[in-house]
Amino acid sequence: MENTEHALPPKEAKFDINELFFSITDHASTILCGNEVFVSISGYREEELIGKFHNVIRHPDMPRIIFKTLWDYLQADKPIVAYVKNKTKEGGFYWVLAAVFPINDRYISIRIKPTSKIFAAVKEIYAKLLAAEEMGGMDESGKILSELLNLNGYEDYDHFMNDALLQELGERQKYVSNITPNEDNNIVSPSLKKLKVVHGYSLDLMNQYDIWFEKIDFFLKVKSMFEEKGLKLRELARDIVFLSLNASVSSYKVASGGETFGVLASDIRLNAKENDTLIADIDTVAHHFSLALNNIVFTVAGMRLQIEMVSYFIHEVSCKNSDLQIPGLIDKIFDLVGLITQYSIYLRQLQGELAQYIQTVLKNLDQLEQQMMYLGYIQVYGIIEAAGSYDESIRFGVIFSQLKSLVEETRNEIGIMQKVGENFSSENRHMTENSKVIDALMNHLKEEMFTIKNMEES
Known part of the structure; x- marks a missing residue:
C-alpha cells in the first residue's frame, strides 16, 4: 500500500506581542544569559543554552548576507536592527525583530514580535536573497539586498533598519501597555522589596x-x-x-x-x-x-x-x-x-x-x-x-x-x-x-x- 502521509509543516512557536526577550553574548557569540521568555520560546532548558553559540537557534531559512551585515555593524561597534527567523529545539520557528547593541565586551540583543507592514515585505526579500545565494553565493545576495532595499524606498541598510525599528515600536505601542509593579505585599526578600522601587523608576523612565x-x-x-x-x-x-x-x-x-x-x-x-x-x-x-x-x-x-x-x-x-x-x-x-x-x-x-x-x-x-x-x-x-x-x-x-x-x-x-x-x-x-x-x-x-x-x- 502506497504511503500517502506527508510530513507536518514546522510549527510556529507561540510568541505574544506583549512579550519581550533578550540575551547577552560575548564577542564570540557565546550565550551568557537571557530572560525567561528567551529560554521558554527556544524550547531549550537554560543550562542547554548558556555557553552555547547563538547559532544554536539559527534557522536555515535565514539568508547568510543578513548575518554578515549584522556582524559588519557589530564589529564596527555599531548597533543594528534586523528581522530574524529562529528555530526552536523541536524544529519549530519564530520571527523576531532583533535590536543588537554593543556594550563593552558584550552584545545585548533585544527581540520583539514583528507586526508592521515592513515585515511582510521582508519575508519576500529574504526569499529572493536565499535564491540569490543558492545561485551565486553571498556576493550575489549582497548586490540583490541593496537593489531590493532601493526598490522598497530605502537608500541603504541604515535607513531601512531605522524605519523598521520605528514602525515595529509604533505598532507595538498600540497593543502593549506598561507592566505595573508587582503589588504582592507578602514579599519577604529585602532585595525584591527594593526591586519594586527600581521597577517604579524604570516605568517612570519609560x-x-x-x-x-x-x-x-x-x-x-x-x-x-x-x-x-x-x-x-x-x-x-x-x-x-x-x-x-x-x-x-x-x-x-x-x-x-x-x-x-x-x-x-x-x-x-x-x-x-x-x-x-x-x-x-x-x-x-x-x-x-x-x-x-x-x-x-x-x-x-x-x-x-x-x-x-x-x-x-x-x-x-x-x-x-x-x-x-x-x-x-x-x-x-x-x-x-x-x-x-x-x-x-x-x-x-x-x-x-x-x-x-x-x-x-x-x-x-x-x-x-x-x-x-x-x-x-x-x-x-x-x-x-x-x-x-x-x-x-x-x-x-x-x-x-x-x-x-x-x-x-x-x-x-x-x-x-x-x-x-x-x-x-x-x-x-x-x-x-x-x-x-x-x-x-x-x-x-x-x-x-x-x-x-x-x-x-x-
Whole structure:
C-alpha cells in the first residue's frame, strides 16, 4: 500500500506581542544569559543554552548576507536592527525583530514580535536573497539586498533598519501597555522589596522616553524639509548664476548704456558666487545635521526599547519572591542598567551636536538672506535702468523680472528653513530640559541598584 502521509509543516512557536526577550553574548557569540521568555520560546532548558553559540537557534531559512551585515555593524561597534527567523529545539520557528547593541565586551540583543507592514515585505526579500545565494553565493545576495532595499524606498541598510525599528515600536505601542509593579505585599526578600522601587523608576523612565518617542515624527519632518529645501536652494542658486551670465552677454549688445548693465551683471555674478559658497556651507552643515538626526532618532527608539527590556526583566525577577536565584539575576539587571546609561550619555552628546549644527545653519541662512536683499536692490536698479533703455531687442527688463522672481523664491525658501530651524532649536532646548528629568530618574535607579547589589554581596 502506497504511503500517502506527508510530513507536518514546522510549527510556529507561540510568541505574544506583549512579550519581550533578550540575551547577552560575548564577542564570540557565546550565550551568557537571557530572560525567561528567551529560554521558554527556544524550547531549550537554560543550562542547554548558556555557553552555547547563538547559532544554536539559527534557522536555515535565514539568508547568510543578513548575518554578515549584522556582524559588519557589530564589529564596527555599531548597533543594528534586523528581522530574524529562529528555530526552536523541536524544529519549530519564530520571527523576531532583533535590536543588537554593543556594550563593552558584550552584545545585548533585544527581540520583539514583528507586526508592521515592513515585515511582510521582508519575508519576500529574504526569499529572493536565499535564491540569490543558492545561485551565486553571498556576493550575489549582497548586490540583490541593496537593489531590493532601493526598490522598497530605502537608500541603504541604515535607513531601512531605522524605519523598521520605528514602525515595529509604533505598532507595538498600540497593543502593549506598561507592566505595573508587582503589588504582592507578602514579599519577604529585602532585595525584591527594593526591586519594586527600581521597577517604579524604570516605568517612570519609560514614560519620559515616550515623550521623546512622540517627537520622532517632528525630527523626521525637519530632516526631510532641510534636505528638500537645501536641494531647492542649490537649484535657485544655479538659476541665478545662469541669469548673471545671460545678463553679461546681453550687456555687450547694448549700444547705449551697456557699461551700466555690465556692472550690474558683474554684481549679480559676484553675488551669485558668494551665494554658492554660503549654500554649499549650509548644505554641508545640513548634511551633518541630517546624519545626527538619524542617529538621534535611532538612539531614542533604541533606548525606548532598552528601558522596556529592563522594566520587563525586573518584573520577571520581582515575581519570583525567592532568594535562591536573586544574586545572579541582580547582576543581569545591573548589566542592563549599564547599557541604558551608556546610550543615555550618547543621546546627550547628539543633542549637543544638533544644537551646534542648527545654530550654524541659522547663522548661514541669515547671511544668505542679507545677500538676497542686496541682490534685490540690484534687481530694482536694473529694472529702472532697463525702463530707460531704447534697445528693445536686448529686453533687459525681462532679465531683471526673472531675477526678481528668483530672489523672491529664494527668500521664501530661506524663510521656511529659518522658521523650522528656530522651532527645532526651541524644541531641542525643551528636550534638553526633559533630559535632566531622565538623568535624575536614571541616577535614582542606579543608586537603588547599587544598594541592592551591596545587600546581596554583604
